[in-house]
Amino acid sequence: MxxxxxxxxxxxxxxxxxxxxxxxxxxxxxxxxxxxxxxxLPAQSSITYLHCGRILDGVGGELTEQTIVVEDGKISRIEAGYVGAAAGAKVVDLKQSTVMPGFIDLHVHVESELNPRAYIERFTKNPADVALRATTYMRKTIAAGFTTVRDLGGSGVNISLRDAINEGYIIGPRIFTAEKAIATTGGHADPSNGRNEELAFDAGPEAGVVNSADEAWKAVRTRYKNGADCIKITATGGVLSVAKDGQGAQFRNEELEAIVTAAKEYGMHTAAHAHGVGGMQRAIKAGITTIEHGTLMDDETADLMIEYGTYLVPTLSAGSYVAEKAKTPGFFPAIIVPKAIEIGSQQKEIFTRNYARGVKIAFGTDSGVSPHGDNAKEFGYLVECGVKPMDAIISATSTAAMILGQKETLGQIKPGFTADIVAVLGNPLEDIHLLEKVDFVMKDGRRVK
Structure with missing residues (x-):
C-alpha cells in the first residue's frame, strides 16, 4: 500500500x-x-517587502510612503503606499526610516588599517594574517552600509578576499580591486622602499613598479592576469610612504599614456593617487578616470579636470585622520610627520574651493588609512565643505556605480537593479551625520544587518 x-x-x-x-x-x-x-514543507519565499517611510533613489529623487519589493536579489517593483505582502513573503518595517541604495566607497584598502606598528608589520605578518584581519575590516564596512567598495592597492590578498565574499564564504561588501598599485622606482607604492640592504630588492612590473612605457604595459597586463578589476597608479609622492617628497610627479607622460591605453584595452578604468599639481595634470591629460586625494589642486588643475571630465575622489577622512595622528609621538616614522601635518591641514580648504569651481566628485574615504567602518564620516566632511547632502549621497551611489561600470545594476533604488539597500532612522537631508548610524543593510536581496 x-x-x-x-x-x-x-x-x-x-x-x-x-x-x-x-x-x-x-x-x-x-x-x-x-x-x-x-x-x-512549502519552499521558503525569496520575496521581501520593505515598507519605506522615505526613499532617496540615488539620482536625486525623493519618495515617501512606498513599498520596495525585492525578489531573487533584485528590486522587482516599487509601489505607492504600504502594500500588503504576498503569502509567505517577508515584511520589513522601515516606515520611520530613510531608505537609500547601498553606499559605494571608491577608495579603500581592504587588507590593512593604519596603526603605529603598521610599518614593521609588513615584515612580521604572513598573508594569512593579513587575510584574517581583512575579514573583520570588511564586516565593519558592510555593517556601516557600504555594500560595494573599490580597493586601490594591496598585496594581492585583496583578490582572494573579493572572491571569498562573492562565493559566500565570508560576509563583506562587493569588492572591485586594483590588486597591486603601479608605481615608479622609489615612488609611492614601490614595495621595496625603506628596506635595509639585506631585504632590499629591485622591484619590477610583477611587483607593480615601472620605468618605461613597455614596463607600464607589462604591469597592466600582469594586474589583468592576476584578476584585477581596475588599475591604480601613484602619480605623485605620498604622505605615508617612507620618502621625503609627498608631492612631486613620478611618471613620465609616455608611461601614463601607456597605462591608460592598456587599461582601456583590457576593459579597466584607472585611478591616480595624486597630491601635487604636476602629477595630477599629467594624469588628467593622459585620460585617467579618477584623481584620488587631489590635495594641493590649484585653479589651473581644477579647470583641466572640468575640461577632461575627470572625477575627484577627495578622501577627506584620510587627510583629517593622518593630520590628527601626526600629533601623537611615535605613531608615524619621523619622515612622515611633516608631510601628514602639511597636507592634512590644507585638504578641506582646497577641496572646498575646487568643488565650488565645478570639479566633479565621487565618494571615497581611503579607509585603511582612516579606520574601516567609519566610512560614513566622509559624508559629514563633504557637507562641511559645501556639498549638499543629496549630492553627497549621489556621489556614493549612482555616480560611484557609473565609475565602476555598474550604472545599470548598482547605485539606484529602481526596478531591475541589484537589491543593495540601506536605511537610517530620520532624514539625512536634515542631518547628514545620521548616515553614520545605519541600522538596516541588505546586499543582493539578503538582509545582513
Whole structure:
C-alpha cells in the first residue's frame, strides 16, 4: 500500500524496505520522514517587502510612503503606499526610516588599517594574517552600509578576499580591486622602499613598479592576469610612504599614456593617487578616470579636470585622520610627520574651493588609512565643505556605480537593479551625520544587518 503520495513523487513500504537492505542499515521511520521534509514543507519565499517611510533613489529623487519589493536579489517593483505582502513573503518595517541604495566607497584598502606598528608589520605578518584581519575590516564596512567598495592597492590578498565574499564564504561588501598599485622606482607604492640592504630588492612590473612605457604595459597586463578589476597608479609622492617628497610627479607622460591605453584595452578604468599639481595634470591629460586625494589642486588643475571630465575622489577622512595622528609621538616614522601635518591641514580648504569651481566628485574615504567602518564620516566632511547632502549621497551611489561600470545594476533604488539597500532612522537631508548610524543593510536581496 502507499504510505505517502505527493505530486511527482511516491513511496511505499516495500520500496523503503529495499533501501534498508541496499544501504545495509536499519532506517527508522523518523529518518525517512526527515528525508521527506523538503517535499512536504512549502519552499521558503525569496520575496521581501520593505515598507519605506522615505526613499532617496540615488539620482536625486525623493519618495515617501512606498513599498520596495525585492525578489531573487533584485528590486522587482516599487509601489505607492504600504502594500500588503504576498503569502509567505517577508515584511520589513522601515516606515520611520530613510531608505537609500547601498553606499559605494571608491577608495579603500581592504587588507590593512593604519596603526603605529603598521610599518614593521609588513615584515612580521604572513598573508594569512593579513587575510584574517581583512575579514573583520570588511564586516565593519558592510555593517556601516557600504555594500560595494573599490580597493586601490594591496598585496594581492585583496583578490582572494573579493572572491571569498562573492562565493559566500565570508560576509563583506562587493569588492572591485586594483590588486597591486603601479608605481615608479622609489615612488609611492614601490614595495621595496625603506628596506635595509639585506631585504632590499629591485622591484619590477610583477611587483607593480615601472620605468618605461613597455614596463607600464607589462604591469597592466600582469594586474589583468592576476584578476584585477581596475588599475591604480601613484602619480605623485605620498604622505605615508617612507620618502621625503609627498608631492612631486613620478611618471613620465609616455608611461601614463601607456597605462591608460592598456587599461582601456583590457576593459579597466584607472585611478591616480595624486597630491601635487604636476602629477595630477599629467594624469588628467593622459585620460585617467579618477584623481584620488587631489590635495594641493590649484585653479589651473581644477579647470583641466572640468575640461577632461575627470572625477575627484577627495578622501577627506584620510587627510583629517593622518593630520590628527601626526600629533601623537611615535605613531608615524619621523619622515612622515611633516608631510601628514602639511597636507592634512590644507585638504578641506582646497577641496572646498575646487568643488565650488565645478570639479566633479565621487565618494571615497581611503579607509585603511582612516579606520574601516567609519566610512560614513566622509559624508559629514563633504557637507562641511559645501556639498549638499543629496549630492553627497549621489556621489556614493549612482555616480560611484557609473565609475565602476555598474550604472545599470548598482547605485539606484529602481526596478531591475541589484537589491543593495540601506536605511537610517530620520532624514539625512536634515542631518547628514545620521548616515553614520545605519541600522538596516541588505546586499543582493539578503538582509545582513
Amino acid at each position: 502507499n504510505v505517502f503520495c505527493f505530486p511527482k513523487i511516491s513511496f511505499n513500504v516495500g520500496t523503503f524496505k529495499s533501501y534498508e537492505y541496499l544501504f545495509g542499515m536499519k532506517y527508522s521511520i523518523q529518518l525517512f520522514l526527515l528525508f521527506l521534509l523538503p517535499f512536504i
